[in-house]
Amino acid sequence: MTFTRIPVTLILAMALAGAGAIAQTKAPEAPASAAALDNKTIADYETAGQAAALVWLTQLDRGMWGEAWDQSSRVFRSNVPLGTWMDAVPKSRGALGAATDRKVGDVLFKTQLTGQPPGAYVSILFLSQFPGKAPMDEMVTMVLEADGRWRVTGYSTR
Numbered sequence: 829m830t831f832t833r834i835p836v837t838l839i840l841a842m843a844l845a846g847a848g849a850i851a852q853t854k855a856p857e858a859p860a861s862a863a864a865l866d867n868k869t870i871a872d873y874e875t876a877g878q879a880a881a882l883v884w885l886t887q888l889d890r891g892m893w894g895e896a897w898d899q900s901s902r903v904f905r906s907n908v909p910l911g912t913w914m915d916a917v918p919k920s921r922g923a924l925g926a927a928t929d930r931k932v933g934d935v936l937f938k939t940q941l942t943g944q945p946p947g948a949y950v951s952i953l954f955l956s957q958f959p960g961k962a963p964m965d966e967m968v969t970m971v972l973e974a975d976g977r978w979r980v981t982g983y984s985t986r
Contacts, residue, residue: 874935877950877970880978882930885954885968889926893918901971901979903944924964924985929957933965941969948972949981956985 887896897905897913933953941949954966969982 870937873937873948873972874950877937877948877972877978878932878935878952881950881952881954881968881970881980884980885927885930885966888917888921891918891922893922896980899979901973901981903971904979904981921985924958924961927956927958930966931955944971944981950978951982 884896884899887899893914894910896917897908897910900908931954933955934951935953936951938949938951940946949969949971951967951969954968956964956966958964965986967982967984967986968980970978971981973979
């Protein structure tokens, strides 16, 4: 199987890759306290992260580019400025249109991602169908931030 990546993948991957550089210049904000992580099960985190990811993907489906950026994580917004996002995402992701079908594939909870502070992270693989396109995978990585909200910290398509 051959995967074709749309340009948005590179921009959004910067949100994860650039986190190490931020950590070198200022202390990273912990996504959620360790005590809070002890009070829930992995299934609780996976369910909540998946629900938040679907809301965010719906914003992309509807062309709500600014709102989607606003709902992304602090680290994501630091690494992908709004201007960069608005220059690239409407062209690349907008060309796909709204998903006509989206099924959850794999869901993975982690407490550590490379270059990120310890916390609660959920990566969700969605098997998506867009009008007139071959089926596509959408990978969304969510982080539970200190305010208790799940936010996008990474997105790619293939």
